[in-house]
Amino acid sequence: MDSGNHQIPENANEHCPGSQSEEAGKADACAGCPNQQICATAPKGPDPDLVTIAERMATIKHKILVLSGKGGVGKSTFAAQLSFALAEMDSQVGLLDIDICGPSIPKMLGLEGQDIHQSNLGWSPVYVESNLGVMSIGFMLPNPDEAVIWRGPRKNGLIKQFLKDVDWGELDYLVVDAPPGTSDEHISIVQFLQATGIVGAIIVTTPQQVSLIDVRKEISFCKKVGIQVLGIVENMSELRQSISDFRFVKSTESGHENDVTEWALSYIRSNAPELLSVISCCEVFDSSRGGAAKMCAEMRVPFLGKVPMDPHLCRAVEEGRSCFTDQKCTVSAPALRTIIEKLVSSCQ
Numbered sequence: 184m185d186s187g188n189h190q191i192p193e194n195a196n197e198h199c200p201g202s203q204s205e206e207a208g209k210a211d212a213c214a215g216c217p218n219q220q221i222c223a224t225a226p227k228g229p230d231p232d233l234v235t236i237a238e239r240m241a242t243i244k245h246k247i248l249v250l251s252g253k254g255g256v257g258k259s260t261f262a263a264q265l266s267f268a269l270a271e272m273d274s275q276v277g278l279l280d281i282d283i284c285g286p287s288i289p290k291m292l293g294l295e296g297q298d299i300h301q302s303n304l305g306w307s308p309v310y311v312e313s314n315l316g317v318m319s320i321g322f323m324l325p326n327p328d329e330a331v332i333w334r335g336p337r338k339n340g341l342i343k344q345f346l347k348d349v350d351w352g353e354l355d356y357l358v359v360d361a362p363p364g365t366s367d368e369h370i371s372i373v374q375f376l377q378a379t380g381i382v383g384a385i386i387v388t389t390p391q392q393v394s395l396i397d398v399r400k401e402i403s404f405c406k407k408v409g410i411q412v413l414g415i416v417e418n419m420s421e422l423r424q425s426i427s428d429f430r431f432v433k434s435t436e437s438g439h440e441n442d443v444t445e446w447a448l449s450y451i452r453s454n455a456p457e458l459l460s461v462i463s464c465c466e467v468f469d470s471s472r473g474g475a476a477k478m479c480a481e482m483r484v485p486f487l488g489k490v491p492m493d494p495h496l497c498r499a500v501e502e503g504r505s506c507f508t509d510q511k512c513t514v515s516a517p518a519l520r521t522i523i524e525k526l527v528s529s530c531q
């Protein structure tokens with residue numbers, strides 16, 4: 184964007200009315216412009232609430248967005264485990280869930296069924312530990328099974344309220360878990376937070392092209408709105424499992440399956456015990472076209488690393504626990520830790 188009053192994006196069409204104009208995204212000149220949708224839906228004009236947000240955010244050192252192109256790639260899992268890890272490093276951490284239509288953070292942090300409390304300082308986050316507070320619309324829903332069917336302005340309003348009214352106190356890190364894609368929530372969070380300084384965004388993906396195509400769009404969104412891409416995390420790179428976690432089945436002639444796990448494991452224990460320390464690696468999502476690492480080189484953004492698919496991580500997430508204190512997460516926790524250490528050093 185240009186720094187003048189008109190806020191004309193660099194790649195705008197000729198006769199662009201400016202992204203802050205009432206005509207933004209709607210004028211004839213906007214037809215076919217790559218920014219048309221963003222301009223049409225973004226709030227316009229100076230917003231007095233931005234001052235209140237800036238005051239709230241003044242006590243927060245590092246704000247990090249966690250994004251993904253597609254849903255189901257492990258973005259909330261990463262945001263949750265990143266928050267656990269930062270808190271375990273003795274940082275003061277806040278985790279803000281702005282996935283308004285599908286808030287999974289309360290469950291992933293073991294906080295299902297908790298309520299938000301209000302004090303004269305604002306809304307209090309729900310605390311996992313004294314140094315890890317969480318805020319999510321999930322705490323406000325009377326019935327977790329009920330769909331949240333909100334249009335952009337209402338989502339925008341709640342995100343603004345989260346930023347204005349939550350009393351985080353002093354934080355080293357505020358991790359923001361966004362919904363997949365580049366929609367109203369993303370435009371709002373960037374618009375409200377950008378002036379207060381966002382360290383950057385982490386984008387989570389799986390290795391196959393179907394997911395990576397959308398990551399390219401996410402990177403392009405970050406570039407357009409001026410958010411630094413801290414790096415890409417390739418999640419579920421391959422399935423890694425120890426043989427002792429296998430379930431063995433044998434099909435019978437009648438088409439049924441018998442569970443023969445006990446028999447198979449006792450056979451291995453007696454005849455080839457060294458196999459019990461072997462980890463099986465199996466590619467689930469096709470990465471033959473180079474996966475996230477190749478895309479990062481092409482798009483000139485940092486590649487942070489790979490996290491294998493680990494059934495023990497999935498279980499820890501289901502139970503709202505940190506994988507770093509789970510002795511069984513032996514394949515995922517070290518990979519996540521390496522990535523998080525890189526991130527922490529890039530925030531210094």
Ligand SMILES: Nc1ncnc2c1ncn2[C@@H]1O[C@H](COP(=O)(O)OP(=O)(O)OP(=O)(O)O)[C@@H](O)[C@H]1O
Pocket residue numbers: 251253254255256257258259260261282285287362363418419490491492493494496497498500501515
């Ligand atoms: N590395 C992994 N190994 C095993 N399971 C994983 C891994 N990463 C994520 N999962 C599991 O995959 C499922 C989807 O993850 P998650 O909800 O974090 O995705 P998401 O990208 O945030 O999805 P959405 O944006 O649609 O909410 C969860 O059950 C999670 O436990």
